[in-house]
Amino acid sequence: MQLTGAEIVVECLKEQGVDTVFGYPGGTILNVYDALYKHSHEITHILTSHEQGAAHAADGYARATGRVGVCLATSGPGATNLVTGIATAYMDSIPVVAITCNVNLPLLGKDSFQEVDIAGVTMPITKHGYIVKDIRELADTLRRAFQIAKSGRPGPVLVDITKDVTANVCEYQAAESRQEERKSTFTGEEIEKVLELIRAARKPYICVGGGAVISGACEEVREFAGKLNAPVCDTLMGKGAFDGRDELYTGMIGMHGSKTSNLGVTECDFFIALGARFSDRVVGNAARFASGAKIVQIDIDAAEINKNIRTDASIVGDLKEVLTLLNEKLPAQEHREWLEHIEELKEKYPLSYDESVLTGPYIMEELDRITEGEAVITTDVGQHQIWASQYYKYSKPRTFLSSGGLGTMGFGLGACIGAKMGRPDKVCVNIAGDGCFRMNMNELATAARYRIPIIQIVMNNHVLGMVRQWQTLFYGGRYSQTLLNDGVDFCKVAEGLGCAAIRVASREEVAPAIEKAIALKKPVLIECVIHEDDKVFPMVPAGAAISEVFDAKDIGK
8 A cells, every 4th residue: 555654654663563652743753743643542652851751761661561662753953862862772782763753865964954863873872773765665674673673682773764755655565573583593512511510510609680681581590590509699680580589689799789799709619690791880890700700601692792701601592592491401409508608698798777767778668568569660870779779679570670781860750651651550660869850850741741650759868879979988078069959849840740749758758658659640759858978888899899898887887
């Protein structure tokens, strides 16, 4: 049948099973929005307050559902406003398709009004980028974009379409969406090598990364941990891939990992990374990371093998597939003395905080108790993010959504909106500090406009908390540009944007506020006023070995 380019865009979205898109219209993309108008009963469009919010919402939707998230923007500043969100998705391997429209083909390259080479701008932060200048290539390009976004190691793909292509007409033929393909290239010899190292291990440790979430390998990870009879730590991106309440779990690893995990990994003689890329925040000083251990890495992306840490064995492949084979071949192991030692570390170095006043950890523990660990938690970046990772016990994948690689302040609120659109059955809560919340708090208006019942918790310490913590510990208390003690009233802002608002200033007020927010079934902001000098512990200084982890007791605080 004969369709315009804009109609082809919509038909291709329907082919791919897209039910929700996030975006902001403008001149060059008007044809697409006109086509969406005619299909509003099939595809829900969420008009965000800013294009960055649209990118983060598409990202949050993808993280919460495992499906490809979609965002739309017009040319020029509309497209460039997506860049931070695209980079966030790229760093964390999130499948997003960003569709932008550009000026008419004859105007390209002439510095035309609102013209930007967005494909060129985003080249380093996408898996692939397309510029569609011929309507006959549009449908196949969009199909390839979705396939690339979700295959192998997922990531964002940009499709930029000139406006005249969206207006032109050509023959369109429907096609079925292709299933996701993850190509594994490992051999039987590589599997046997890993099994050989496992059999020789006396003090093994398992590290679970974001790849375990992406591959859907959580059951396989649980079985593997039981068979190996080894303690399990996770990275920030791996939260929920292994049950945080399991007796083998020892907490997060790295800069703000638990003492048990950091010291245990330092002592282990065998370390296996499951879908983890050994980022600097995980390994600290690479030369001193697990220096007495044989190291194995399993990852879908060959480029990650031996990039940051040299391995003794590795397998390039889909983690679910690899672990299925390992579990079939691995006889049950027994490491009782090692596990007893790890239990002693747990008892000696528990997470702790001041229980006499209102703190971030207490808020997260109450949220965990009230929601029974079943909520989807999104976060911004900073102290609140780490408290959310430490004190909420994630037992299921895709329930902790946070910007790990890029560390994007302002990520969480848009992501929470996207997560709730993808998982309407879940309580969805964004945890932010006051500094992060200021960056994209306009997205509360989006939640209010569509009556999306998210909960926004702001831990307000009137400072840039994590930066202040570093200034306190490493910069002699010189608080350069980190004080936010001004006249901003977040509750009034939230009410002005159409949301309910609750202010909390004591421990006793936390539970009633959370319970009320859930019961209201509308967007609610809870402002929790905490002390400016609350700190995140444990901590490893930048560039130090993870064995140098310290907490408040170690520095007399």
